[in-house]
Amino acid sequence: MTSTENIDPVEYKSILETADKLNSKVQKLKRAAAKPEKSKSVKRIKISEADHAALKKKPKKEKQEGNVAKTEGGINKDGKAFNGKTKFQGKGEGKNFKPIKIEGGNEKTDWKELKKQKKDLKLKRQTKKHSPSFHSLMDEAKQLWITLTLKNLSKTKQHDVAAQMLEVVKDNILKCSWKHDTSRYLQALISKGSPEAVDGVFQGLKDNVIEVALGKYSHWCIVQLLKHGNKSHKQHIISSFKEKVAKLMNSSFGCRVLEEAYNDHATSKERARLIQEFYSLDYHYLKDDSIRSLKDAIDRKPEKKEETLNRLNALLKKQIEKGRWRLSLFHTLLYEYLNHAGEEDKKDMLETIREHLLEMVHTKEGARVAMISMWQSDKKARKLIVKSLKGKVVDVCKETHGYRVLLALFDCVDDTVLVIKAIVQEILSNIADVMSSDSGRKVILYLLAPREKNFFDQDTIQYLATGDGNPFTKKSIADIHKELKAAVVPAVNEHVAENISVYSGDNTKAYFLKVLMSHLPEKGQILTSIADYVASEDWNNLAKVKAFWKMIAFFLRNGEKAETIESSSIFVKRWTPDVLKNIAVNFEGKAMLCALVLSAKGTEEGNYKELIKIMKTVSSSEGSETINKWISAASKDKDSVVNDIESFKKIVSFKKK
Secondary structure, three states, rough: OOOOOOOOOHHHHHHHHHHHHHHHHHHHHHHHHHHOOOOOOOOOOOOOHHHHHHHHHHOOOOOOOEEEEEEOEEEOOOOOOOOOEEEOOOOOOOOOOEEEOOOOOOOOOOOHHHHHHHHHHHHHHHHHOOHHHHHHHHHHHHHHHHHHHOOOOOOHHHHHHHHHHHHHHHHOOOHHHHHHHHHHHHHHHHHHHHHHHHHHHHHHHHHHHHHHHHHOHHHHHHHHHHHOOOOOHHHHHHHHHHHHHHHHHHHOOHHHHHHHHHHHOOOOOHHHHHHHHHOOOOHHHHHOOOOHHHHHHHOHHHHHHHHHHHHHHHHHHHHHHOOOOHHHHHHHHHHHHHHOOOOOHHHHHHHHHHHHHOOOOOHHHHHHHHHHHHOOOHHHHHHHHHHHHOOOOOHHHHHOOOOHHHHHHHOOOHHHHHHHHHHHHHHHOHHHHHHHOHHHHHHHHHHHOOOOOOOOOOOHHHHHOOOOOOOOOOOOOHHHHHHHHHHHHHHHHHHHHHOHHHHOOHHHHHHHHHHHHHHHHHHHOHHHHHHHHHOOHHHHHHHHOHHHHHHHHHOOOOOHHHHHHHHHHHHHHHOOOOHHHHHHHHHHHHHHHHHHHHHOOOOOOHHHHHHHHHHHHHOOOOOOOHHHHHHHHHHHOHHHHHHOOHHHHHHHOOOOO
16 A cells, blocks of 8 residues: 655645546546547547656545544545544444544454443433432342342242332332333332232322323233232222223223223222223213113113214224234123124124134133124134134133033034034044043033033023024034034043043042933943942042942933843942942942942842842941841842832932032
């Protein structure tokens, strides 16, 4: 690189200007040479020796880094002289950032110093918003928060640390709620602190509940107060929502607070007051405790029905645009609207929500909305709904309310081949997982015994009946159920027989097994498993499950004659005298043995005598008198046993407990 250290600045500037002029002349000549037809003669320009020398002395331009060109010293492009190298920050850095001066020009960047300068600038910006004392307090609160969130901290220690933290932040509680980090300090203080600490935070926020509930970070503080605050705290927060319910519902953060309050903490009276504001502006200011639903509002002012429905329709569409599919309050409003809207409005709303039904089935009202959508959909739409369940059937089966959607589907979809392929096969492939939950067992039982009054609650049966006779179901419900039952019986039989220990472990499952077996055409496989299980199981566990013995007695006494004889034969062949002695330790066991004696009437003489012989070996110790009485009667005269069956019904009766 040509050195420019000994050139006079004025002379250097004139050389640059001369070189630029000569370069422009040369470029003109080149353009003219490229187009000879337009310039037939080229004028030669003589360049003096002084000009040639000036061209040779032109220095090469340096690459620029950042905002200033780097050179080894001399004259910069503005004509100012400087010495040494200076490194500037790249584009995009703050205007207050000062460059680091590196002497000599060959040393590396001091990154530690660079980070320190950036940290100082950040602190400087923060101190413009808050006083230095606030930052020092928050640093202290942070250390206490770290201690408070330790996993192994005792309850007493938690309360002590929370009290210290409250003392630090008590004058800045509202300010702390707005910030991401300090809001977490308050949340921990509420969830882990003593009632006094929770009240301290509440006092700092109670005058600004709505503003805090609408904040991005602060709304979590209100949620925590609803969860951990006392009754008066919750009442104050919910009462603060007056006239602001719609505003909270339309906010991405406020809707979480409203959902928490409405779904988990509000009383029935408070719920009614919250939901009234969606019906009419009249209820913003004048609450009416008798208005608890949309039906009540319409009955009170029938002349305003259209206005109320239009207002609710606009609100629901706004919530749909915002994607509030999982809010229980949204489900309640949507369910009420569908029950009162006209046919065209209902149809439009159902088409809008059809693709999002699975997001709503976790609440009672949301599940009912999905059921209405199922009933009011044509064949093509039902097919799309069934296909949308693929891969999610097991989760829906285990939902507390969502399983009812499947029950409605089993009632109304004519295409049973599609239902078996898309829904039933997925259930049977995961039958153990499905049967592990109460809701899943109801789905299996509904496929075998639809609307069984001994197992399904009356409310569910009545609501399912409202879908009967819908205009889009052509097959009879009986035919649909018959085809579905045939598809599930073999798999259910096999599963129960292989897992009989699971269904005899408690009274609830034993009762389910009794209802299930009542609707199975073949019970021999399961009864054989029961007999083998009783003969091999630890008796101390089985003796506690009273419903298990009642279930066996029920089948021994309430089946067809041939069926009861077959059942009794299964038990007689597998139960030894030792097993019978163990069974007789409690009243239910004795009742089951008596039922076994009675059901054996009609068996082959050899089998019956064998049964009596085994029964006589049972000890006549305490608790065995009933057995001995019926053994004696059966030994003398079979008919005497038959005549006394009515007096024995109380012993072998099966009632849910």
